[in-house]
Amino acid sequence: MAEALAIVSITANIVQLVDFGSKILYRLNEFQSSVEDVPESFRHIKAELPVLLDTLKQTREAIEAGSVRDDTKKALLPAIEGCRVQIRSLDDMLLKTLPTSDDSWAKRSWKAIWMSLRYDSKVEKITATIRKYIQTLTYYHAAASSTLAPLTGQASSRPTPSSTVPFRRDRDFIDRGNLTEIHRRCSQPASRTALVGLGGVGKSQLTIEYTYRVRDESPDTWVFWVHASGVARFEEGYRRIADVVNLPGHDKPEADILRLTRNWLCDETNGRWVMVVDNADDPSVFFSQLDRSKSSGGDGSAQLSGCLADFLPQSPNGSILITSRSQDVAYRLTGSVQDIIKVEPMDQSHALTLLQKKLKADFDTDDAVELLRDLDYMPLAITQAAAYISQRAPLTTVSKYLRDLRRSDEDRARLLKEDVGDTRRDSRASHSIMATWQISFEYIRKERPQAARLLSLMSLFDRQGIPDYLLNHQYQDDGDIRARFEDDVHTLASYSLVGMNVRANEFEMHRLVQFSTKKWLELHGQLAKWKERYITIINEAFPVGRYENWSTCQTLFPHTEVVLAYRPTNESYLVQWASILSKAAWYAIEKGSYGMAENMDRESLETREKTLGKGHPDTLTSVSILASVLRRQGKYEEAEAMNRRALDG
Numbered sequence: 001m002a003e004a005l006a007i008v009s010i011t012a013n014i015v016q017l018v019d020f021g022s023k024i025l026y027r028l029n030e031f032q033s034s035v036e037d038v039p040e041s042f043r044h045i046k047a048e049l050p051v052l053l054d055t056l057k058q059t060r061e062a063i064e065a066g067s068v069r070d071d072t073k074k075a076l077l078p079a080i081e082g083c084r085v086q087i088r089s090l091d092d093m094l095l096k097t098l099p100t101s102d103d104s105w106a107k108r109s110w111k112a113i114w115m116s117l118r119y120d121s122k123v124e125k126i127t128a129t130i131r132k133y134i135q136t137l138t139y140y141h142a143a144a145s146s147t148l149a150p151l152t153g154q155a156s157s158r159p160t161p162s163s164t165v166p167f168r169r170d171r172d173f174i175d176r177g178n179l180t181e182i183h184r185r186c187s188q189p190a191s192r193t194a195l196v197g198l199g200g201v202g203k204s205q206l207t208i209e210y211t212y213r214v215r216d217e218s219p220d221t222w223v224f225w226v227h228a229s230g231v232a233r234f235e236e237g238y239r240r241i242a243d244v245v246n247l248p249g250h251d252k253p254e255a256d257i258l259r260l261t262r263n264w265l266c267d268e269t270n271g272r273w274v275m276v277v278d279n280a281d282d283p284s285v286f287f288s289q290l291d292r293s294k295s296s297g298g299d300g301s302a303q304l305s306g307c308l309a310d311f312l313p314q315s316p317n318g319s320i321l322i323t324s325r326s327q328d329v330a331y332r333l334t335g336s337v338q339d340i341i342k343v344e345p346m347d348q349s350h351a352l353t354l355l356q357k358k359l360k361a362d363f364d365t366d367d368a369v370e371l372l373r374d375l376d377y378m379p380l381a382i383t384q385a386a387a388y389i390s391q392r393a394p395l396t397t398v399s400k401y402l403r404d405l406r407r408s409d410e411d412r413a414r415l416l417k418e419d420v421g422d423t424r425r426d427s428r429a430s431h432s433i434m435a436t437w438q439i440s441f442e443y444i445r446k447e448r449p450q451a452a453r454l455l456s457l458m459s460l461f462d463r464q465g466i467p468d469y470l471l472n473h474q475y476q477d478d479g480d481i482r483a484r485f486e487d488d489v490h491t492l493a494s495y496s497l498v499g500m501n502v503r504a505n506e507f508e509m510h511r512l513v514q515f516s517t518k519k520w521l522e523l524h525g526q527l528a529k530w531k532e533r534y535i536t537i538i539n540e541a542f543p544v545g546r547y548e549n550w551s552t553c554q555t556l557f558p559h560t561e562v563v564l565a566y567r568p569t570n571e572s573y574l575v576q577w578a579s580i581l582s583k584a585a586w587y588a589i590e591k592g593s594y595g596m597a598e599n600m601d602r603e604s605l606e607t608r609e610k611t612l613g614k615g616h617p618d619t620l621t622s623v624s625i626l627a628s629v630l631r632r633q634g635k636y637e638e639a640e641a642m643n644r645r646a647l648d649g
Contacts, residue, residue: 014060021053044127050306054259055137079136086126138263159246163223165211172357173209174350189316194330195323197343198496199436200380203323222273228280258311265313273318280324327494345377358386363398371402376510381433434516440495441520451491459517460534462558466507531566532573539576545586553587560584578607582622589629597629
């Protein structure tokens with residue numbers, strides 16, 4: 001009878017603990033959704049709490065199933081009581097610190113700072129204690145489960161540490177100097193480091209090489225690879241970990257793979273490990289509430305599962321290396337901008353070495369340097385070009401590829417879309433640079449349409465020195481305020497699609513990003529619309545070429561040069577297009593660029609004659625400008641004819 005009461009007492013305590021802890025977790029989730037910068041210690045406890053509650057639930061089920069020995073039950077009582085004490089302490093702190101629903105945003109943020117200053121050390125202490133209780137409960141639960149099978153009296157041998165990296169090593173890998181810093185960061189206990197940059201910039205290739213070096217230098221270290229493009233693929237990666245470490249119970253249909261694997265990773269007795277979380281680009285994968293009712297027994301405790309980010313361990317025996325296109329996602333997963341390493345395109349020297357290794361044939365160095373510049377020194381684009389050239393040699397050379405790339409937009413798009421395959425990239429991902437970037441474009445268009453509109457407009461400018469005042473209030477479709485513009489810029493910068501100067505009043509784009517954006521717009525039937533919008537903006541902003549306007553003209557002139565390629569079909573936009581060219585030609589004359597001025601003004605004159613008529617004042621202005629530029633080039637007879645025409649009207 002006493003034994004039965006003891007069982008009831010233990011299980012009742014666990015039920016109360018789980019219920020109480022679930023309410024605390026709910027409050028923490030609500031707080032995180034209302035305040036962006038939650039103190040780090042509270043993020044840690046939020047990650048540990050779901051695991052503790054799941055572990056308690058599993059312990060209760062094991063006791064009720066009769067699979068826990070009497071002496072084990074007695075041994076568990078202090079641990080369960082200890083959990084209760086820690087959860088009560090946490091609740092007391094939260095009652096004093098968490099903001100109420102009536103608090104303003106500013107007050108919520110202030111409370112977050114105050115919480116961090118006053119309670120960080122206390123919460124970290126609770127977190128560390130809870131982590132130990134998780135290990136204790138997990139150990140006893142595993143020990144109890146093992147009694148269900150015949151015992152040999154011998155401890156099962158631990159599997160030898162190995163790697164789940166699904167890619168072979170690249171013998172052509174170019175060390176750009178990043179690996180030393182990656183190794184330094186990842187050597188810290190419980191570290192989280194993120195590599196952030198454009199798709200195709202080489203994040204995953206750096207990571208692959210790093211994992212092989214880890215295994216070379218430390219054969220006793222486990223190396224795990226988890227694809228993070230979706231929840232299913234993440235769980236697939238955790239299941240693979242459970243397989244290779246021979247995790248007890250992982251092959252059962254009802255096994256909670258995420259919880260089991262995370263608990264194993266948190267157990268320091270399992271040794272040192274490094275885990276790669278690759279392609280962590282989509283925040284919804286990590287921070288949306290998981291629906292795991294099946295794995296949690298269908299009793300309503302799915303709420304304890306939290307989000308996928310909660311199953312990333314923070315254990316002293318391991319480190320996590322993340323690759324992401326989004327700096328925002330990287331920040332949320334690491335918790336600090338100091339833990340983010342920005343991966344940039346290669347410099348010319350490294351890019352040339354990569355091309356040499358991939359081609360393994362002689363080529364014209366001058367043409368190669370030009371090709372690398374046109375490819376923005378992007379490793380994926382270089383590898384793609386080298387594979388294309390190699391497969392078609394000797395018909396295709398570096399020089400011919402460069403000519404084809406520059407021949408027309410259609411030829412450039414064809415080459416950049418070419419998917420030549422790469423066994424060192426995810427087989428479910430595209431291997432062409434344009435398709436790779438369009439993944440980012442589509443995500444932004446779906447999640448933040450206004451940022452996609454801003455990117456669309458920016459792609460029409462010259463790629464450097466894009467002034468902010470020509471963007472703000474020019475792309476929005478609902479009268480958004482300045483703050484929205486800054487948010488949209490932040491989104492594009494987070495995905496490395498645009499850069500900015502130190503004052504954040506001028507922007508720039510990689511030439512291939514710009515070109516790919518235009519092709520993406522063309523694919524969706526939106527390019528012509530954005531060209532018309534761009535023509536209106538430049539026509540309103542660019543002044544006539546008088547001396548007093550030279551400063552403005554100098555800033556904007558590169559953005560008028562690209563207008564030549566944007567000739568519209570709509571007559572009203574044709575008139576504006578001709579106006580831009582006429583004003584730009586005037587300034588080009590003043591700065592001595594006579595050939596460019598003549599070309600621009602002839603286009604302007606021809607267009608104005610067709611749309612406005614030969615006698616229209618604007619048409620005659622173009623005639624006068626043409627006369628001026630012809631005279632300065634020594635073409636006196638033609639200049640005189642233009643002057644007479646201007647005078648005659």
